[in-house]
Amino acid sequence: MYELPPDQLRGAGLAGLTFTRVRLTEPLRPGDGLEDLRLLVAATSHVVRLTWTLDGQPDLPVDRLCHLIPPVSGTGSAARAYAKEWSSLHRYGCFHYRQGPGFVIVKDLRPGADARRMRIEDEDASGFLRMAVTSHAGELDPATRDMLADAETFGLVLRAGDSHLVLPHRIRHFPIPAWAA
Amino acid sequence: MPVTLVSMPWQSLEGPSLPLGILRAVATRAGLPKPEIYPAYLRWAEFLMARTGEEINPHDYRGIAEGGIFDGVGDWVFAGVLHRDPGFGVSGLTAHAAARGIDVTQALRMREHAADFIDLAVKEILETEPTIVGFSTTFMQNVPSLAAAQRLKELAPEVTVVFGGGNCDGPMGAALHRNFRFVDFVVSGEAEDAFPALLRALGGDGDLAAVPGLVWRDSGDVQRRNQQGTAISPGRLAIPDFADYYERLAVSPAAAYVEPCLFLETARGCWWGEKHHCTFCGLNGTAMAFRALPADAVLDQVTTLVKRHQVLDIWMVDNIIDNAFFTSVLPRLAELDWDLRIHYEVKANLKPADLAALHAGHVRQIQPGIESLVSSVLGLMDKGVSGTHNVRTLRDGEATGLTVIWNWLYGFPGETPSAYEPVLSQLPALVHLQPPIGVARICLERFSPHFDNPALGFPERHPAAHYQYLYALSEEELTDLVYMFDTPHAGLSVEQAAPLRDRCDSWLADYNDSWLHRHDDGDAIVIEDRRKGWPERDHRIEGVWRAAYLELENGHTVQGLHRRLAAQAHDVAPASLTAWVAELKRNGLVFEESNRFVTLAVPSDPVKMEKA
Ligand code: SF4
Numbered sequence: 121m122y123e124l125p126p127d128q129l130r131g132a133g134l135a136g137l138t139f140t141r142v143r144l145t146e147p148l149r150p151g152d153g154l155e156d157l158r159l160l161v162a163a164t165s166h167v168v169r170l171t172w173t174l175d176g177q178p179d180l181p182v183d184r185l186c187h188l189i190p191p192v193s194g195t196g197s198a199a200r201a202y203a204k205e206w207s208s209l210h211r212y213g214c215f216h217y218r219q220g221p222g223f224v225i226v227k228d229l230r231p232g233a234d235a236r237r238m239r240i241e242d243e244d245a246s247g248f249l250r251m252a253v254t255s256h257a258g259e260l261d262p263a264t265r266d267m268l269a270d271a272e273t274f275g276l277v278l279r280a281g282d283s284h285l286v287l288p289h290r291i292r293h294f295p296i297p298a299w300a301a
Numbered sequence: 302m303p304v305t306l307v308s309m310p311w312q313s314l315e316g317p318s319l320p321l322g323i324l325r326a327v328a329t330r331a332g333l334p335k336p337e338i339y340p341a342y343l344r345w346a347e348f349l350m351a352r353t354g355e356e357i358n359p360h361d362y363r364g365i366a367e368g369g370i371f372d373g374v375g376d377w378v379f380a381g382v383l384h385r386d387p388g389f390g391v392s393g394l395t396a397h398a399a400a401r402g403i404d405v406t407q408a409l410r411m412r413e414h415a416a417d418f419i420d421l422a423v424k425e426i427l428e429t430e431p432t433i434v435g436f437s438t439t440f441m442q443n444v445p446s447l448a449a450a451q452r453l454k455e456l457a458p459e460v461t462v463v464f465g466g467g468n469c470d471g472p473m474g475a476a477l478h479r480n481f482r483f484v485d486f487v488v489s490g491e492a493e494d495a496f497p498a499l500l501r502a503l504g505g506d507g508d509l510a511a512v513p514g515l516v517w518r519d520s521g522d523v524q525r526r527n528q529q530g531t532a533i534s535p536g537r538l539a540i541p542d543f544a545d546y547y548e549r550l551a552v553s554p555a556a557a558y559v560e561p562c563l564f565l566e567t568a569r570g571c572w573w574g575e576k577h578h579c580t581f582c583g584l585n586g587t588a589m590a591f592r593a594l595p596a597d598a599v600l601d602q603v604t605t606l607v608k609r610h611q612v613l614d615i616w617m618v619d620n621i622i623d624n625a626f627f628t629s630v631l632p633r634l635a636e637l638d639w640d641l642r643i644h645y646e647v648k649a650n651l652k653p654a655d656l657a658a659l660h661a662g663h664v665r666q667i668q669p670g671i672e673s674l675v676s677s678v679l680g681l682m683d684k685g686v687s688g689t690h691n692v693r694t695l696r697d698g699e700a701t702g703l704t705v706i707w708n709w710l711y712g713f714p715g716e717t718p719s720a721y722e723p724v725l726s727q728l729p730a731l732v733h734l735q736p737p738i739g740v741a742r743i744c745l746e747r748f749s750p751h752f753d754n755p756a757l758g759f760p761e762r763h764p765a766a767h768y769q770y771l772y773a774l775s776e777e778e779l780t781d782l783v784y785m786f787d788t789p790h791a792g793l794s795v796e797q798a799a800p801l802r803d804r805c806d807s808w809l810a811d812y813n814d815s816w817l818h819r820h821d822d823g824d825a826i827v828i829e830d831r832r833k834g835w836p837e838r839d840h841r842i843e844g845v846w847r848a849a850y851l852e853l854e855n856g857h858t859v860q861g862l863h864r865r866l867a868a869q870a871h872d873v874a875p876a877s878l879t880a881w882v883a884e885l886k887r888n889g890l891v892f893e894e895s896n897r898f899v900t901l902a903v904p905s906d907p908v909k910m911e912k913a
Contacts, residue, residue: 139702139905169906212908218640221604223611237560239611294642295908296735298665298704299560299614 121171130159134166138293142168147175147195150185154278154285158255160188164212165289174203182206183232184275187215187288213301216291217252224248226276226288227301238274251277252286302504304328304336305431309422309438309445311366311375312342314359314555315562319618320437320466322541323566324496330539331497337429338544341422341449346555348418349411359558361407366441371744371785372403373767375441378411380771382419382448387412390770397767415448423452427460433503434460435496439467440784444771447481454483461485461503465492468784469516470586471748475526476781478516480774490514490529490587491569493537532570532590540602541565547610562614563606567630568593571620573648577683579670580757581710583746583784584620593623599630607639616644621670624648627655631662639663646670649686649694656694656701664703669694671707671737676895677720678792681713683750688724688894689856692901695734702907705735709805712742714758716792721801723894728804730889730901732832733815736808740801742793745786752786762786813909817890819902826850828890828902835889845871846881853882853891856899 121141124132126148142163148156157178163170164187174191177198186209194200214229224245226238240248247264248271257265268284271277278285295301306325308318321338329335349357369375377394381387391412398405426434426449434453436446450462464477465488474489488495495514501507509517513530543563550556572591574582594602607613622645623630634641641663649669651659659667673679674688698705711721743751744765751757764779765787772779793801811833819828826847828840842850845866852865859879866873882898885891891898 139907141906167906167908212910218613220611220613220639221608225611225613235557241611291640293702293908294665294704295910296699296702296704297706297910298642298644300910 126159134162134168137168138166140168142170144170144172147173149175151176151178154280154283157278158285161285161289164188165292167293174199177202183209183230186210187230212295213291215288216301217288218291219249251284252290255283255285257282257284302432302500303334303430304433304435304500305339305426305429306336306435306437307339307341307426307449309436309442309449310342310345311441313366314343314346314362314559316564317543317546318437319541319564319566322543323539324492325542325544326539327493328497328500329542333497333500339426339429340546343550343553343555344422345418347553348421349414350554352414357407357410359555365408370440372398372401373441373771374405374408376444376771378408379415379445379448381412382416383444383451384773394767394770397770419448419452422449423456426453427457431460433463435463435465437466438464438469443468451483463488463499467586472781475516475524476778479524480778480782487516488514489516491533493533493539494530529587532588532592535592535594538594540605543610547612560614561612562616563610563612564616564618565602566618567599568619568623573621573685577685578750579682579684580750581682581743581746583748583752586748593625596629596633600633603634613640614642620646622647627658631658634662650690651694653697656697656703660701660703666704666706667698668706672710674894675720675724678713678716681715687897689892689897689899692731692892693856693899696901696903699734699907700903700905707737709737709740709801710743711798711801712790712792714791718793718797725800725804727892728808729834730892732808732811732834733817733903736812737805740805742790745788747784758791759788762788813911817902818906819904840888840890845873849873849878849881850900853898854900856897858896
């Protein structure tokens with residue numbers, strides 16, 4: 121188990137920490153901007169075994185975030201209640217995407233939503249993947265920037281100011297059993 | 302000469318029929334017209350959904366397709382249609398199922414719709430205006446295929462009916478042809494050469510007598526059986542042509558229940574079975590000779606079909622992976638930045654580097670033919686691995702994040718409860734590793750050494766009991782027609798097997814909540830024990846014992862371990878080593894079998910979860 125402040129984890133390159141247990145020494149505030157959520161999306165994608173505490177309460181209904189590694193607790197009673205629900209709804213891989221040649225498959229089995237499997241093709245797929253590896257509209261070409269609004273409508277992207285975040289994580293590691301996700 | 306190829310239930314809904322995809326490709330390669338493919342199994346799932354307002358849905362279909370094989374439940378759903386008697390086999394199989402603890406409620410409900418479905422399927426097949434209709438039949442596709450073929454011949458006697466597939470291999474094909482006159486031709490064995498040759502011969506270009514493996518009737522109505530062809534060489538294996546299956550699935554009401562998959566074949570036969578045929582295995586039929594595609598062809602097949610069909614799940618149907626693929630195919634698959642999920646069957650004696658190569662090559666699920674953890678029983682099977690090998694594979698598979706599918710088989714002639722006892726008492730220590738998905742008495746399968754050589758312990762055999770509820774045939778005919786046989790029990794009795802079942806049930810129940818994690822910081826190994834049924838505890842292993850532990854990860858006898866440590870200039874008295882290993886075993890940190898020990902802790906934390 122490593123103990124790290126969030127900023128150090130952000131800079132650590134999460135790919136090298138797959139299956140590693142990490143305890144964050146400071147709480148995360150996924151309700152403030154997108155950067156803490158971005159860290160959770162990346163940690164979930166790389167299966168970093170994160171132990172973290174929730175500070176504040178995100179505006180989003182918890183069932184939209186429950187695909188991400190849940191907090192173990194919260195800093196106040198509202199955060200604790202949110203954290204508890206997040207943890208109870210969490211199911212690894214319940215909102216993820218997979219990358220193929222010229223297409224992307226998004227699978228959404230989060231509770232409260234209609235189960236869906238979406239295939240994104242051609243330019244839309246490359247645009248989606250570009251959004252997934254960037255965080256600001258300025259990093260996108262105009263055509264991809266134009267897709268942000270649609271992606272947000274479909275619930276694939278969150279936006280705050282000129283920041284964006286692709287909400288499903290790329291599934292790099294399948295669970296055991298592999299066909300459970 | 303228009304040809305329609307049909308795959309009846311209970312082919313997996315997740316993908317197109319691989320045999321039909323191959324036949325379509327070889328026909329085209331031979332310059333013959335492209336056959337139509339009629340996926341009757343998908344239509345059956347859709348038909349049931351529509352008829353019952355989805356009360357019967359693809360989950361129920363899957364329940365029978367995956368769970369009904371050993372009792373012929375899927376065949377039985379169509380037995381009333383084949384025999385033109387809605388009650389055929391009903392009381393018999395219902396009683397058989399009750400005695401075996403199998404729920405056939407949904408199968409019984411499906412039977413009510415079987416006749417109407419056969420009418421619909423035959424109507425739709427005839428709408429393709431075929432001259433020849435080919436049925437591919439494997440496992441439980443026999444009775445539904447026969448029921449459809451019979452109806453087809455009633456409505457269109459001029460259409461030629463051909464059967465092929467696993468159920469037609471060896472004497473089974475001739476028996477099928479002999480007993481069901483509406484089947485004009487049967488192709489026994491691999492069909493890559495036979496199918497185009499048959500189409501040509503039926504078109505007047507060639508001689509039926511020259512079609513490899515063909516069973517036919519001559520002008521005197523006498524059955525003729527051509528010799529089966531030799532095994533198809535790897536260079537002649539074709540990239541399957543799945544036609545428009547995935548487009549069709551995408552707009553099917555069944556799509557909501559189905560995650561599409563590609564079924565591919567990269568090798569045929571079994572290289573292990575060529576040398577040591579596992580005594581219970583009949584899987585390879587008459588074609589044991591191992592043949593694998595060249596690496597370029599595997600890559601071509603995977604990349605072409607993934608791009609064409611936009612499907613990322615691949616189920617390799619090979620009975621065993623080619624060892625050459627570890628260096629030729631997997632590294633090239635690893636270069637693809639695609640989120641593939643591949644299933645492969647492998648041999649159990651894989652090293653961590655092999656498992657890492659599989660994982661890097663996007664293999665996410667393996668079936669390593671573990672079958673037992675008792676070395677003496679593995680010896681009776683001629684498996685060529687020991688119990689500790691198998692436990693090591695479970696441990697390293699877990700560490701790599703691979704799903705490891707295995708069944709625990711028992712009932713081998715010569716096995717004794719006393720051989721099981723030392724292993725059963727240690728199963729609680731394995732609770733953090735992947736449990737068997739089932740515990741089953743072996744069945745006598747045609748083509749297996751047990752079948753071919755009665756001296757191996759099964760001299761008395763009869764067609765498995767359920768077949769009498771599927772076919773109105775004599776025992777003699779059934780003996781030629783069927784794949785599974787009943788025998789007096791060998792090895793463990795039902796009572797003697799009960800502790801094995803109970804322990805495996807507990808294992809399955811506790812697996813998801815059990816962890817035995819090891820961390821090595823270079824000075825010490827720390828093992829965190831969070832297994833159900835064990836006290837929560839951390840073990841610290843330092844100094845020479847750390848070196849000993851790392852050696853023991855490979856599996857050794859105490860003497861072997863002593864030699865390895867001595868070679869590393871570690872001077873440990875054998876008695877101390879014996880006591881240390883015994884202590885590890887008391888704490889459930891090693892598994893011992895036939896005097897060999899192997900460590901159990903896993904150096905990583907893969908995600909475990911309940912199946913959706
Ligand atoms: S059980 Fe597997 S390894 Fe053994 S002969 Fe059959 S296919 Fe080959």
